[in-house]
Amino acid sequence: MQRILSSQLPAHVGETVTIAGWIHRRRLLKSVAFLIVRDAAGLTQVVVTDAAVRGQVEALTEETVVEVVGTVVANATAPAGVELTGPTVRPLGPPAVPPPFDLYRPALAATLPTQLDHAPVALRHPTRSAALRVSAAAVAGFRAALDARDFTEIHTPKVVASSTESGANVFALDWFGRPAYLAQSPQFYKQLMVGVFERVYEVGPVFRAEPHDTVRHLAQYTSLDAELGFVADHRDVMAVLRDTLAVMLGTVADRAGGAVSALGLDLPEVPAEIPAVHFTEALTIAGAPADEPDLAPAHERALGEWARAEHGSEFLFVTGYPMAKRPFYTHPDPARPAYSNGFDLLFRGVELVTGGQRLHRYDDYLAALAARGEPVEPYAGYVDAFRHGMPPHGGFAIGLERFVARVVGAANVREVTAFPRDLHRLTP
Amino acid sequence: MQRILSSQLPAHVGETVTIAGWIHRRRLLKSVAFLIVRDAAGLTQVVVTDAAVRGQVEALTEETVVEVVGTVVANATAPAGVELTGPTVRPLGPPAVPPPFDLYRPALAATLPTQLDHAPVALRHPTRSAALRVSAAAVAGFRAALDARDFTEIHTPKVVASSTESGANVFALDWFGRPAYLAQSPQFYKQLMVGVFERVYEVGPVFRAEPHDTVRHLAQYTSLDAELGFVADHRDVMAVLRDTLAVMLGTVADRAGGAVSALGLDLPEVPAEIPAVHFTEALTIAGAPADEPDLAPAHERALGEWARAEHGSEFLFVTGYPMAKRPFYTHPDPARPAYSNGFDLLFRGVELVTGGQRLHRYDDYLAALAARGEPVEPYAGYVDAFRHGMPPHGGFAIGLERFVARVVGAANVREVTAFPRDLHRLTP
Numbered sequence: 001m002q003r004i005l006s007s008q009l010p011a012h013v014g015e016t017v018t019i020a021g022w023i024h025r026r027r028l029l030k031s032v033a034f035l036i037v038r039d040a041a042g043l044t045q046v047v048v049t050d051a052a053v054r055g056q057v058e059a060l061t062e063e064t065v066v067e068v069v070g071t072v073v074a075n076a077t078a079p080a081g082v083e084l085t086g087p088t089v090r091p092l093g094p095p096a097v098p099p100p101f102d103l104y105r106p107a108l109a110a111t112l113p114t115q116l117d118h119a120p121v122a123l124r125h126p127t128r129s130a131a132l133r134v135s136a137a138a139v140a141g142f143r144a145a146l147d148a149r150d151f152t153e154i155h156t157p158k159v160v161a162s163s164t165e166s167g168a169n170v171f172a173l174d175w176f177g178r179p180a181y182l183a184q185s186p187q188f189y190k191q192l193m194v195g196v197f198e199r200v201y202e203v204g205p206v207f208r209a210e211p212h213d214t215v216r217h218l219a220q221y222t223s224l225d226a227e228l229g230f231v232a233d234h235r236d237v238m239a240v241l242r243d244t245l246a247v248m249l250g251t252v253a254d255r256a257g258g259a260v261s262a263l264g265l266d267l268p269e270v271p272a273e274i275p276a277v278h279f280t281e282a283l284t285i286a287g288a289p290a291d292e293p294d295l296a297p298a299h300e301r302a303l304g305e306w307a308r309a310e311h312g313s314e315f316l317f318v319t320g321y322p323m324a325k326r327p328f329y330t331h332p333d334p335a336r337p338a339y340s341n342g343f344d345l346l347f348r349g350v351e352l353v354t355g356g357q358r359l360h361r362y363d364d365y366l367a368a369l370a371a372r373g374e375p376v377e378p379y380a381g382y383v384d385a386f387r388h389g390m391p392p393h394g395g396f397a398i399g400l401e402r403f404v405a406r407v408v409g410a411a412n413v414r415e416v417t418a419f420p421r422d423l424h425r426l427t428p
Numbered sequence: 429m430q431r432i433l434s435s436q437l438p439a440h441v442g443e444t445v446t447i448a449g450w451i452h453r454r455r456l457l458k459s460v461a462f463l464i465v466r467d468a469a470g471l472t473q474v475v476v477t478d479a480a481v482r483g484q485v486e487a488l489t490e491e492t493v494v495e496v497v498g499t500v501v502a503n504a505t506a507p508a509g510v511e512l513t514g515p516t517v518r519p520l521g522p523p524a525v526p527p528p529f530d531l532y533r534p535a536l537a538a539t540l541p542t543q544l545d546h547a548p549v550a551l552r553h554p555t556r557s558a559a560l561r562v563s564a565a566a567v568a569g570f571r572a573a574l575d576a577r578d579f580t581e582i583h584t585p586k587v588v589a590s591s592t593e594s595g596a597n598v599f600a601l602d603w604f605g606r607p608a609y610l611a612q613s614p615q616f617y618k619q620l621m622v623g624v625f626e627r628v629y630e631v632g633p634v635f636r637a638e639p640h641d642t643v644r645h646l647a648q649y650t651s652l653d654a655e656l657g658f659v660a661d662h663r664d665v666m667a668v669l670r671d672t673l674a675v676m677l678g679t680v681a682d683r684a685g686g687a688v689s690a691l692g693l694d695l696p697e698v699p700a701e702i703p704a705v706h707f708t709e710a711l712t713i714a715g716a717p718a719d720e721p722d723l724a725p726a727h728e729r730a731l732g733e734w735a736r737a738e739h740g741s742e743f744l745f746v747t748g749y750p751m752a753k754r755p756f757y758t759h760p761d762p763a764r765p766a767y768s769n770g771f772d773l774l775f776r777g778v779e780l781v782t783g784g785q786r787l788h789r790y791d792d793y794l795a796a797l798a799a800r801g802e803p804v805e806p807y808a809g810y811v812d813a814f815r816h817g818m819p820p821h822g823g824f825a826i827g828l829e830r831f832v833a834r835v836v837g838a839a840n841v842r843e844v845t846a847f848p849r850d851l852h853r854l855t856p
Binding site: 002020022023039040062063065093094096097098099117119120121123124133135136139140143147150152153154155156158159160161171172173175176178180182189192193195196197199200202203205207208209211219220222230259265303314329351360361362363383384385387388389390392400418419421423426427 | 431448450451467468482492493519520522524525526527547549551552557560561563564565567568571575578580581582583584586587588589599600601602603604606608610617621623624625626627631632633635637640647648650653658726760789790791809810812813815816817818819820828846847849850854855856
């Protein structure tokens with residue numbers, strides 16, 4: 001008999017069916033035992049009254065994998081309104097060693113480090129798996145949004161001969177006897193591929209040898225990168241980002257609705273046009289001195305409150321960051337060259353996405369590197385391509401784990417990462 | 429005026445429109461000049477008769493990025509049956525330095541190493557970009573097939589504390605002062621995630637420090653990994669693989685139809701049931717000695733011919749490879765324990781996919797490692813998880829570049845990889 005999932009049971013009332021999954025919990029009452037079986041779709045309550053089956057259930061442990069054949073009976077008090085009765089239970093493996101924390105409790109009682117040490121079992125907890133379902137749906141939405149706008153997916157090297165974002169925080173490795181580095185971003189490659197496809201995206205790992213142990217930093221994270229050509233300026237990029245975020249959140253609602261309910265999430269609305277303020281205005285709104293070169297976290301929080309009060313928006317673009325604080329490939333504002341055509345998107349008062357227009361002329365790259373006192377040589381393979389004709393272009397990068405952490409309200413990005421990597425953690 | 433793509437021109441006959449792209453070619457005849465503009469969607473022929481515009485076009489170089497405003501006129505001999513007349517031409521950047529090879533010729537005349545040295549421009553050639561469009565469509569199909577079958581996408585660590593597949597061919601790196609390795613596959617992680625989601629997939633880079641310089645090996649490639657639980661044996665995995673390949677090829681036809689036409693491809697049919705032969709039968713069919721432990725390339729070619737002649741199929745499963753030739757996590761055939769529940773899928777007589785059923789009991793892992801004289805300790809974080817209840821499961825991995833190379837008929841995987849990495853190549 002073909003196994004069915006717990007979510008399919010309501011369509012089989014009165015029938016004998018086979019389910020399979022993990023023993024989530026056993027409740028051994030005097031006259032009856034309840035076996036709660038967890039599968040990918042949810043929980044099934046199995047009612048055990050037969051003495052022999054009860055004896056078998058008593059001998060099994062939580063997390064043992066079992067197959068259960070039984071009759072589907074409607075019961076309004078059971079999960080999804082149905083339960084299985086008259087079961088036969090067949091273990092699909094030896095009795096499991098119970099995990100070091102109870103997976104059947106509504107919240108995982110173990111500390112985060114303990115959860116991370118035992119990630120393969122901690123991730124089975126419905127709250128942890130729900131966050132990863134939100135993550136998978138967000139990525140599917142990112143791709144769907146960009147596919148619909150004629151972007152092409154690319155895959156670029158994760159090992160490079162010179163660092164992409166800056167000389168700091170790179171992991172060095174031995175590449176057949178030569179020095180090499182893990183890529184800190186696909187920045188250069190996605191720009192080069194604008195020359196091929198005009199519009200590209202990549203979903204992939206990036207690596208930062210972050211010496212800081214914070215709730216926001218991972219040494220490997222998943223970057224959702226997009227880049228598009230033939231833009232007038234950064235505002236064309238912001239419009240694509242706005243639409244992408246709307247589709248991402250819409251896809252989370254559609255594809256991870258169960259997870260959204262389980263976590264009790266209130267998904268944010270993306271306004272048709274996200275309000276935008278220039279960096280100089282942002283300083284004024286935040287009450288910061290006019291000569292501040294960047295926004296501090298307190299400023300971002302103040303801006304988040306302002307956007308909600310003034311525009312009813314949880315999102316706020318800050319444009320025109322000072323050139324001095326942006327990477328060398330950033331395009332300046334032609335009207336005010338000390339400021340950039342770069343932007344950040346704040347979500348609930350915290351930076352969520354960085355993006356902007358990039359330089360597209362070879363001579364501008366040479367000048368930008370010279371102005372920073374950086375040699376051209378490490379960037380030659382990248383910069384040279386701009387001699388061969390590149391359109392005005394720009395793009396953005398969304399850190400998947402930060403995005404998901406903010407959507408689900410996790411205090412630490414490690415709560416929404418299956419197997420995080422950081423300063424201290426290289427296993428499991 | 430909003431720019432439109434070359435593919436949209438036929439809907440605008442008689443109108444004045446704006447297009448933009450790269451100067452693909454200029455043909456300067458006596459009474460008329462033709463400017464061929466390439467954009468993401470194809471080519472546009474621009475007819476120049478005005479002397480001033482002609483002078484401007486003469487001064488421009490191939491690959492310069494331009495914007496052209498002109499009138500759309502039907503012309504059966506032009507690309508897509510339309511051309512632009514009475515144009516004004518505005519460069520969107522300085523004149524381009526022409527690439528070291530002609531992008532407008534039907535085939536790229538440069539050697540593959542020259543193409544790879546100049547990848548950012550070589551990839552603009554329609555044959556090279558078409559192969560990458562096939563690749564993007566194949567990946568989209570992989571995901572669509574598995575999404576429809578309730579698989580969940582995962583993202584796993586690419587830096588690990590011990591090697592996954594074997595001690596050889598790993599890249600070592602310095603992880604905050606500790607030794608670490610680039611992951612050779614997501615094998616262990618996808619198995620662990622079966623314990624969470626039952627069915628998972630991952631699209632991501634894997635790293636092999638291949639000391640061999642061949643047309644089939646890359647040091648970084650994109651692996652399409654899937655793993656599913658609650659299988660009876662490897663045949664359930666083969667059925668999912670069959671359906672996945674069919675959707676991948678269907679999606680290539682749907683989403684990369686232009687590329688398929690441009691490359692003149694004849695996409696293979698995936699039979700409703702792919703024929704399968706046991707390893708021992710395969711040896712007989714290939715005329716190999718009965719004690720051969722593996723199939724040589726010549727055997728695979730013979731099997732490919734046999735499958736086509738006998739079953740009219742370009743695909744053939746070979747099952748039951750000897751355990752001695754498969755990784756330690758492979759599940760043996762319960763009826764013949766010297767043979768495995770592992771399979772290879774041959775496509776046109778070459779191995780395309782490897783997969784199989786895995787061990788799912790903790791004790792079996794201990795025994796398998798002991799039998800190979802391998803210590804448990806490096807695998808502890810992986811093997812320990814099997815104490816906590818894992819269902820029978822299996823999966824497969826498709827090497828994206830090999831798959832695409834075979835579909836497009838490329839002799840070298842580097843022809844279908846944007847920026848390949850190998851023994852000799854770390855740039856661009």
